[in-house]
Amino acid sequence: MSxxxxxxxxxxxxxxxxxGQKPSLSPNEWLIWSxxxxxxxxxxxxxxxxxxxxxFSWWVQHYHEDDIQSKAKxxxxxxxxxxxxxxxxxxxxxxxxxxxWPVVAAHFPIFRDGRSFSTAxxxxxxxxxxxxxxxxxxxxIDQLLQGARVGFDSFALRPDQKTDVxxxxxxxxxxxxxxxWRDKRATLSA
Amino acid sequence: xYKYDHIDQTLVDQRxxxxxxxxxxxxxxxLAEEEFRPLRLQNGLYHQRHAYMLRVAIPYGLFNSKQLxxxxxxxxxxxxxxxxxxxxxxxxxxxxxxxxTPDILAELAKVEMHAIxxxxxxxxxxTSDAFAGVAGDEYVDPRPVCELLRQWSTLHPEFxxxxxxxxFAINGAKEDRTILLCHDVGIELKKNTNGELIADIYAGxxxxxxxxxGALIKTDLPWQLLPSYLTALLRVYNRFGRRxxxxxxxxxxxxxxxxxxxxxxxxxxxxxxxxxxxxxxTQAEWDRVAKHFTKPAYKNxxxxxxxxxxxxxxxxxxxxxxxxxxxxxxxxxxxxxASVILSLKPHxxxxxxxxxxxxxxxxxxxxxxxxxxxxxxxxEQNLVLADVEQSKLYALWQEAKKQKVAxxxxxxxxxIIACPGGDFCSLANAKSLPIAKAIQERFDDLDYLFDLGDxxxxxxxxxxxxxxxxxxxxxxxxxxxxxxxxxxxxLGGEQGNDAAIxxxxxxxxYADEIPDVMTNIINTYVERRxxxxxxxxxxxxxxxxxxxxxxxxxxxKKEKAExxxxxx
Numbered sequence: 001m002s003x004x005x006x007x008x009x010x011x012x013x014x015x016x017x018x019x020g021q022k023p024s025l026s027p028n029e030w031l032i033w034s035x036x037x038x039x040x041x042x043x044x045x046x047x048x049x050x051x052x053x054x055x056f057s058w059w060v061q062h063y064h065e066d067d068i069q070s071k072a073k074x075x076x077x078x079x080x081x082x083x084x085x086x087x088x089x090x091x092x093x094x095x096x097x098x099x100x101w102p103v104v105a106a107h108f109p110i111f112r113d114g115r116s117f118s119t120a121x122x123x124x125x126x127x128x129x130x131x132x133x134x135x136x137x138x139x140x141i142d143q144l145l146q147g148a149r150v151g152f153d154s155f156a157l158r159p160d161q162k163t164d165v166x167x168x169x170x171x172x173x174x175x176x177x178x179x180x181w182r183d184k185r186a187t188l189s190a
Numbered sequence: 191x192y193k194y195d196h197i198d199q200t201l202v203d204q205r206x207x208x209x210x211x212x213x214x215x216x217x218x219x220x221l222a223e224e225e226f227r228p229l230r231l232q233n234g235l236y237h238q239r240h241a242y243m244l245r246v247a248i249p250y251g252l253f254n255s256k257q258l259x260x261x262x263x264x265x266x267x268x269x270x271x272x273x274x275x276x277x278x279x280x281x282x283x284x285x286x287x288x289x290x291t292p293d294i295l296a297e298l299a300k301v302e303m304h305a306i307x308x309x310x311x312x313x314x315x316x317t318s319d320a321f322a323g324v325a326g327d328e329y330v331d332p333r334p335v336c337e338l339l340r341q342w343s344t345l346h347p348e349f350x351x352x353x354x355x356x357x358f359a360i361n362g363a364k365e366d367r368t369i370l371l372c373h374d375v376g377i378e379l380k381k382n383t384n385g386e387l388i389a390d391i392y393a394g395x396x397x398x399x400x401x402x403x404g405a406l407i408k409t410d411l412p413w414q415l416l417p418s419y420l421t422a423l424l425r426v427y428n429r430f431g432r433r434x435x436x437x438x439x440x441x442x443x444x445x446x447x448x449x450x451x452x453x454x455x456x457x458x459x460x461x462x463x464x465x466x467x468x469x470x471x472t473q474a475e476w477d478r479v480a481k482h483f484t485k486p487a488y489k490n491x492x493x494x495x496x497x498x499x500x501x502x503x504x505x506x507x508x509x510x511x512x513x514x515x516x517x518x519x520x521x522x523x524x525x526x527x528a529s530v531i532l533s534l535k536p537h538x539x540x541x542x543x544x545x546x547x548x549x550x551x552x553x554x555x556x557x558x559x560x561x562x563x564x565x566x567x568x569x570e571q572n573l574v575l576a577d578v579e580q581s582k583l584y585a586l587w588q589e590a591k592k593q594k595v596a597x598x599x600x601x602x603x604x605x606i607i608a609c610p611g612g613d614f615c616s617l618a619n620a621k622s623l624p625i626a627k628a629i630q631e632r633f634d635d636l637d638y639l640f641d642l643g644d645x646x647x648x649x650x651x652x653x654x655x656x657x658x659x660x661x662x663x664x665x666x667x668x669x670x671x672x673x674x675x676x677x678x679x680x681l682g683g684e685q686g687n688d689a690a691i692x693x694x695x696x697x698x699x700y701a702d703e704i705p706d707v708m709t710n711i712i713n714t715y716v717e718r719r720x721x722x723x724x725x726x727x728x729x730x731x732x733x734x735x736x737x738x739x740x741x742x743x744x745x746x747k748k749e750k751a752e753x754x755x756x757x758x
Contacts, residue, residue, distance in 0.1 A: 112228050114351030118428045121348050126463060142229055149347035172208045175197045177341040179469050186197045
């Protein structure tokens, strides 16, 4: 989809890599709303996508509204966390959200900003979030492996990234030297 | 020393393959330079003034003769016949090409070496005491912890893109030889009254534009809990360290902004949730790693007196051999053995820390012949043979002289720490090497250098402070003013247990004034010192004023005016 001020651009194919499974591609069903439309409501949904990821900061302001509640209950709203969002300050809302969000996302404003790695790690470790965590924003081929290890299991690549090269990234290493969400450190007996 | 198991070997081999693919994508244009840059930096590859520079890790400074031969051959095959040992226990090659780099890394991997995380905004090569395991004043041999943390930090996914670079130093001796307090994290190892290994953690130290000494934020941490505690610490930094301003992104700025107490509280808060998790080290991992750091097969030897050692030399050589023993040979834990420092600081000829292919090959042979095939790199940019029999010191000295690495200037004024500076580095504002050379030429008289005694002189070509000028007794910093190279002097810096940041004495000097400025500062010390007082002791007693007045005594007219303005 196009990168309008209202949306965060993402590749048409989403790279899925559930824990314990092989990576695969499937069409992107989710619009990533930037939150920049400042009239309180959700944006017009493009390309027939009825599912939308909203900024968590917007959710905090609007989640109680009837319209939002009904869309959320239908499984059509997820949230994305900005890189500078301190998710530990909103533990209660995130606990409640676990019951309704089909997917959450964490944003990379630029690929070399690693804050969302810690966000994903905290969602897995602290909040025991077992659903999908999607990497969005400036998501490049060479950060997929790190993202997959800290807790991401789907990736909305930047539109110019090559999915065939991306799919190969997860096989590069057969060993690791520290524990992570996806894999324990390699040991000699294993 | 540590030997790779198949996990370590697989990891470095696969890392080479990963980087080879990244380089290929860069070369075919599918990876833009801006996006390739952090990837190559995390593999030690900089783009410098003239060419690519590759920085190879020497984890905690320890390496063997086989590795040194590979380093030598890489210098010969891919560079211009020399390598540069750095202040952070790495070796740098200044003239490599991008196309060759994957092959160089593959050659390094064959001898259990790599360039992983020697640059970039990640946990860098971990440094430690060059005399670990042999120093007489050691409480704890830090090497098993260094190695465990090397493995833990290698390709750590959560901390791959920190706000800024992140440097660990680890010390286990009474005297600090690691400049522990000038690191993002300093880990001081010791034993508690039950004989258990524990650590004190210092955070927020660093040099650069804003030199700060680290603050103690945690005491008596059991060694097993280092991974969870450091994860908590790095997570707080990763989430809240500044990313809006490159110059304010180091952890020292966060620790200062929050206060060390508040930073420690936040780390503790995070740690509470993970301290009992499965990230911590187990005894089994300790056993796996520590078995590589047992003592070599020392012989049962009598301890020799200096006189007995000197007597091996002929009458005409006795005086110069004694000098070398005094400055370049250090005491050892085991009777009959000593540690030898090979000086990479010849007067006025090469850059501090440089070694040629021929020297490296010869030094590798010396390591095999005299020191169980092992070597260490010091942060002062010299090399160490740690386990030499005292009875063989004379023979070793003669061999070292042939290689021009026997100058007895360790710890003296000409044992200069210097970054590559503007001759190579694209960050530098000014050249470092000609300044080092000019000072070494001015102070070329060994009698005089010995009379001056211990004094550290550190030179950085820019405020990034790779030459550690902030902690030199005398520091020289290259600065750029209107396109011209100038040099600012600091005095009173010190490394070690009394670590201190030097004070800027005033306006900068032209390059050609620096030897005279040094002479004036040194003369002040010689004139004003009390019996046996070192330079830093005299400086601390007298304060900066007499040194400052002397330094500007002959300064050029324009500079005098600035001094007057500065004082008003």
